[in-house]
Amino acid sequence: MSINFGIIGLARSGKTTIFNALTAGKAETTGRGGEITAPHLGVARVPEPRLRVLDGILHPHRLVPVEARYIDIGASVKALAQDKGLGAQLLNQLSTVDTLICVVRAFKDDSVPHPRGSIDVDRDIADLNMELVFSDLAIMERRLERLETSLKGAKPGERHTLLQEQEILKQFKTALENDRPLRELTIDPVAVRYVTNYQFLTAKPMLIVVNIGEDQLAEAEALEAQLSRRYSGNGLRVITLCGRLEMELAQLEESAAQELRASYGMKQSGLERTIKASYDLSSLITFFTTASNEVRAWAIRHGTTAVKAAGKIHSDMEKGFIRAECVSYDDLVRCGSLTEARKRGLLRLEGKEYTVQDGDIITFLFNV
Ligand SMILES: Nc1nc2c(ncn2[C@@H]2O[C@H](COP(=O)(O)OP(=O)(O)O)[C@@H](O)[C@H]2O)c(=O)[nH]1
Numbered sequence: 001m002s003i004n005f006g007i008i009g010l011a012r013s014g015k016t017t018i019f020n021a022l023t024a025g026k027a028e029t030t031g032r033g034g035e036i037t038a039p040h041l042g043v044a045r046v047p048e049p050r051l052r053v054l055d056g057i058l059h060p061h062r063l064v065p066v067e068a069r070y071i072d073i074g075a076s077v078k079a080l081a082q083d084k085g086l087g088a089q090l091l092n093q094l095s096t097v098d099t100l101i102c103v104v105r106a107f108k109d110d111s112v113p114h115p116r117g118s119i120d121v122d123r124d125i126a127d128l129n130m131e132l133v134f135s136d137l138a139i140m141e142r143r144l145e146r147l148e149t150s151l152k153g154a155k156p157g158e159r160h161t162l163l164q165e166q167e168i169l170k171q172f173k174t175a176l177e178n179d180r181p182l183r184e185l186t187i188d189p190v191a192v193r194y195v196t197n198y199q200f201l202t203a204k205p206m207l208i209v210v211n212i213g214e215d216q217l218a219e220a221e222a223l224e225a226q227l228s229r230r231y232s233g234n235g236l237r238v239i240t241l242c243g244r245l246e247m248e249l250a251q252l253e254e255s256a257a258q259e260l261r262a263s264y265g266m267k268q269s270g271l272e273r274t275i276k277a278s279y280d281l282s283s284l285i286t287f288f289t290t291a292s293n294e295v296r297a298w299a300i301r302h303g304t305t306a307v308k309a310a311g312k313i314h315s316d317m318e319k320g321f322i323r324a325e326c327v328s329y330d331d332l333v334r335c336g337s338l339t340e341a342r343k344r345g346l347l348r349l350e351g352k353e354y355t356v357q358d359g360d361i362i363t364f365l366f367n368v
């Protein structure tokens with residue numbers, strides 16, 4: 001399975017640099033400044049150290065991590081929203097991602113001009129928010145216009161749902177007009193459908209990545225703590241990342257990268273830190289399956305039931321769900337094998353409503 005990320009930010013904030021850091025990519029980082037061109041696409045494996053341990057216990061032919069897919073949209077969201085051609089297509093593509101990564105520049109470098117002439121993290125975050133709001137409002141207004149037309153010709157039976165949608169979209173519109181992203185609203189279950197249908201950008205979880213310079217590494221943690229007080233909450237997190245250094249590290253052999261990272265006092269890679277933050281942001285947990293000689297990692301939301309987790313793998317598994325055979329990661333590691341876990345009664349049979357726990361190793365039994 002894959003988790004999809006869209007990288008956005010102002011011109012020359014370091015979007016492509018961070019894209020390269022996360023995907024070990026080599027895309028050109030010229031930061032030319034916002035014309036609408038083809039985006040960069042890249043993939044990374046979601047780091048999951050438990051897969052290695054499971055390899056030693058279950059000896060599969062293959063380990064399959066979750067994939068993180070990244071799209072680096074070069075142009076501003078506002079430019080995309082105003083464009084009818086490629087811009088509109090890119091905006092569509094962006095609207096399908098699971099999480100937005102907003103790159104905000106904090107590094108100082110006179111040879112790289114900032115589009116607004118100065119470094120100001122809070123101003124840039126506000127600017128990006130405005131762009132997302134702008135784009136969502138445009139979608140909202142078009143939909144509301146079409147609703148008006150549909151209502152004129154609607155049969156009595158259709159009026160109710162159309163009016164309901166109109167009412168909900170008008171509420172959303174009011175929030176956006178007050179610069180409030182939709183992710184901040186408490187949205188009732190009836191309205192959730194419309195958020196999902198239209199894939200509003202301000203409704204998506206957002207990770208702000210503040211791109212710092214090497215000279216700011218010493219203060220990175222303090223800066224992150226300080227920013228977190230202002231930018232955290234429902235679907236919002238902030239981390240600091242030294243984009244250019246991370247990009248260089250991503251090109252090295254793992255052992256050399258680790259050594260260098262340690263010399264800077266950094267414990268985790270940029271990829272590990274952004275993935276961890278995005279898992280927190282969307283309350284994601286990991287479960288594992290073992291079938292066809294593969295051990296696979298899957299990401300699901302905390303609180304997902306066994307039957308819904310099965311549906312992540314295949315809709316047939318959800319429809320024909322019978323039982324989940326389940327062992328916790330810690331129990332399996334303690335037992336050293338599935339046979340031993342079974343002998344000790346630690347291989348549980350769980351029903352549809354079982355809440356999957358982080359680290360569960362699950363075999364789904366189902367009818368087709
Ligand atoms: N000094 C410094 N320059 C950086 C850093 N991150 C990015 N840059 C430079 O800023 C310019 C724009 O970066 P790029 O990733 O292309 O920005 P984008 O327009 O947002 O994709 C490039 O010349 C990068 O080398 C950094 O941490 N420090």
Ligand SMILES: [Mg+2]
Pocket residue numbers: 015016017029030031032074
């Ligand atoms: Mg770029």
